[in-house]
Amino acid sequence: MSTTTEDRSRQAESPLSDPEFRETLRELPPSAKLVAKVLEDARPLSQGQLAEESLLPDRTVRYALNRLEEESLVESRYSFYDARKQVYFLVA
Template sequence: MQAINSVNKVRLPPSSQRVLALLEDGESRTFKQVTQEIDISPRTVRYAIKKLKENGMIIEKFNFRDARQVLYQIKDVLTAEEAQKAAA
């Protein structure tokens, strides 16, 4: 059974819900960090991230520490940071 996200009424698989819950703390994480922290197979995490990106719930950011890796972050966190920078 898939839960419905209350924000935009999207059905998310359980794996996407776990990835989203992990990223809700506002920290950016690499793919490897996500797979290690929620202990789901990499293939399932890849699918979960794909679904979250399709629904516009997370974004990919450039990783300045290691350009070979991408950072994932919840979209709302980024907009809040941009709002703070604009207000300053």
């Protein structure tokens, strides 16, 4: 699989490449680390989408998101597609 220039620049911009971000993430539970990794592609996802992509139960994803939000590693906003849902993304 080849990596395009766009893919490389996206990876370079990832908050997961920031040492301070990684150090904070290191102290969190494995579920929070997995959720952060799923969010790494910078595409905002809902809690349900995160559960589907990470294969974690909804309750575990909610706990992981709460921990990530407490540490200011993740933020949320209302979805443009469905204003009843919130989507989550990593904070750069």
